[in-house]
Amino acid sequence: MPQSVKIVLVGAAGFDSRDSDKSVQCIEWDRLKNLGNIRDFDIVILNLLEGVPKTDWNLFHQKLNPSTMREILMNGGRIYVLGDPRFEVPSPKEGNFPFLTWTAMMFHWDDDAGDTKWINPYYQYRGYEDYLSKLSKWKYSLRAVEINKPVIWTLFNPDQFKKNQLYLDVEVEELAKNRYGCHLASIQHLVVRRRGDYGRSDKIALDFGPVILLPPTDRSANDEIMIVLRDLCGVEGQSPEPKWIEDFKVPGQRTLDEEITKVNAAIESQLSQLEAIQKEREKARECLRLLYERGKPLEEAVRNVLRSLGGKVEDPDDPGKEDGWITVQIGEVVYEGVLEIKSTTTEQFGEDGIRQLLDWVGRGISKRQKKYKGLFIGSNMTNKPLKERPWAFSDSWRKSIELHGFVAMKTEDLYGAYLLNSNGKLTIEEFWNKVFTTNGVLDTKFLQEKLSSKD
Incomplete structure (x- = not known):
């Protein structure tokens, strides 16, 4: 029996759904504590369409980092980033670093705006057509992507790579670009290549799942999320409730709202206890780093x-x-x-x-x-x-x-x-x-x- 595809949407609410073969769980940016093991999801969607999120970045680093990214993408998963990812976030230790550091890639941006665009017409990219159809103007583009070496070598053994004639690379598939060739939307794969014999091209020994960068468009954030879920994840969903309808109350809702509040409070308490115990466990196991x-x-x-x-x-x-x-x-x-x-x-x-x-x-x-x-x-x-x-x-x-x-x-x-x-x-x-x-x-x-x- 095939497993259900698990999707987590971080940074949005109201798109939760479940059927026999797919489930969508929404986690708002200010409720990251409710996000369990991110490696347990097949598809991760990060919503940045409404700007730089206000969230606990230390908790975010614990959930999504180069190590968890590797485990998601090496096992058939994929990660979508919707919106502008060019901002920096606080480091768990000191200073700031780029939001996309968890990808183990370095992104080189062009910050000039424009409106010319070419959308890749090839059949395998048809799922992105509707999303990109409303990309009339853009504020930035991507010049190049490369391996973030200080980060990537925390995940792999460089001596083994050298011994086996392997090296790491980034493959980029273009979804949309401007007239001077910079990417407006793109798919990034980390790949492990094996050096070929003299006169032969290098071969891919291992291909990671994709990190897909999709820019803001003229649509609303909710509309773009619905398109991503429908066209790229195969989830047909209903629209989330608009803000103006939240004040409407229906018979019996008050009792249900009170129950929800109680359950949420209990969950928050248990999650806080779990987090404290996990920190104690991590501290207790620090001595194992000696080995x-x-x-x-x-x-x-x-x-x-x-x-x-x-x-x-x-x-x-x-x-x-x-x-x-x-x-x-x-x-x-x-x-x-x-x-x-x-x-x-x-x-x-x-x-x-x-x-x-x-x-x-x-x-x-x-x-x-x-x-x-x-x-x-x-x-x-x-x-x-x-x-x-x-x-x-x-x-x-x-x-x-x-x-x-x-x-x-x-x-x-x-x-x-x-x-x-x-x-x-x-x-x-x-x-x-x-x-x-x-x-x-x-x-x-x-x-x-x-x-x-x-x-």
């Missing part, structure tokens, strides 16, 4: 776990230098160290990590007039499960770290210490004494003996 993250996210995870183990950790004041400074007091003894946090997809760590740690110790002497102990914390073969990762320290590497008086450990060793501490099985004093008195690779037998199979 797979790379770069800055790994550095942040390591520093946070070191703090949970009683270390006073300073974030780096220069992002291009050391990865942090740590102070630990055990009784009257004060230990001080400088951090080098390293991740690699190779089997063993390279000498560059030791050289960097030497530099950081030197910076401690020149900048702080102290000799800090070098702490190397690393993760090897981050693209493999823990059981498939080999011994990370070569004999020459291990000997070098010993001679310099540094200590080295794996991020999974630190994770083991975190688990023991959380379960009340770790002696903090013993852990830090062993870390700071070891010259070489930390012997973690004292941790392994306390870890159970459940841990």
Whole structure:
């Protein structure tokens, strides 16, 4: 039995419908809490036809981001953006970034207006004909689209791509363009291509579902939404109630309205509880980043776990230098160290990590007039499960770290210490004494003996 096609329309109300093969759920911009798992929908429609939405952008980023976009489009889904998407939205961390960042593509716009247009007459684009027929004037056009590399490589492993002769690209299908070739309406596909042999063209190895950009036209927003639902989604729907009729009351409506208010209040309360629990769960699982993250996210995870183990950790004041400074007091003894946090997809760590740690110790002497102990914390073969990762320290590497008086450990060793501490099985004093008195690779037998199979 074929599955029903699930459609979510974000930014509108009154178009909800359900039949045997299709369902439409409407979520207004100020009620994003009511939107469940966006990856569970086959079609996502974002309505921007009435201007820049007023919404909780942090919540929007949680719902639709490069990761959820990938899961929607890699599984046969598609996403429509209706209206002008050229605005910026607040970043979850700081500053602003383009609204369309969730696409993992960069869009280059031409902000000049005009009225010339060519609409693609090919048969496969006939579903867009009615929508675009009322595009008499336009305020912007799209010059070019390219991969947003810093974003896209959070979704894929660049080493695997290189190994398999793969690369990412954007294919654009033109629905409408102006007289100088810029797009007025277009379909964007992320594609994975495999490099061809000499003299042969590259082949598409993986084609994502489309992101379709449709501009505002002379019609009302509701009329355009109805056309999209009818012509592009196969949903025949009735018109939503106009604003002026909302004040009309029919017999029995008051009781129903009161029930709706109660149910909505209960839903809001449960959603708030769910959101709080989900945040607690995310916070509890942050320690798992020690086992797979790379770069800055790994550095942040390591520093946070070191703090949970009683270390006073300073974030780096220069992002291009050391990865942090740590102070630990055990009784009257004060230990001080400088951090080098390293991740690699190779089997063993390279000498560059030791050289960097030497530099950081030197910076401690020149900048702080102290000799800090070098702490190397690393993760090897981050693209493999823990059981498939080999011994990370070569004999020459291990000997070098010993001679310099540094200590080295794996991020999974630190994770083991975190688990023991959380379960009340770790002696903090013993852990830090062993870390700071070891010259070489930390012997973690004292941790392994306390870890159970459940841990």
